[in-house]
Amino acid sequence: MTMGDASAAYIRLVQHLIEKCLLFNMNQEECVETLSRHANIKPVITTVVWKELEKENKGFFEAYSREMGNRRSRAQEAEAEHIILQMINASDC
Template sequence: MGSESPSAQYIHMVQHLIEECIVFNMSKEECMEALEKHANIKPVITSTVWNELEKENKEFFDAYSKKREERRFDSDGETSQRQRIRDVVSESTVKNSNDDDKS
């Protein structure tokens, strides 16, 4: 990497940071936001490098997108299940409170 131009080094750094975002299962938009906030990298740079990575690794990104979608639906199910549990607990708490008031 020592013989690379500063701009090539910068692009490789952005690529590495994008790969870190992927490890954390982040979307392109989440990655752009995180790199802007934590590494002061303009979203257009992150987006451009991400798009190039997608072109070079189409099969990987297709599988990655599919996996993210499946996880999103799984987490939506978990979220709605957690919400149902909260609703049941809340209803139970309100019912018990009302029963206590009648005593």
């Protein structure tokens, strides 16, 4: 595997984890914190990948941001973090 292949695979992993965070209605800050804490992904990496996803999916993120006004409860946040942690542990990051 070349360095480029490894980098591309890592970026795809980060993108996949961001998509999972979106499924749990996390905002960018929550996602960055979760991936930093549980997957040891540097915040700058998550932020760059998030911004690229926003560029590529502008309509989705505009709608997503509007819906973020309807925040979920703290219990749902804890459950989401628990599930993300399980997924990360299963993927051996």
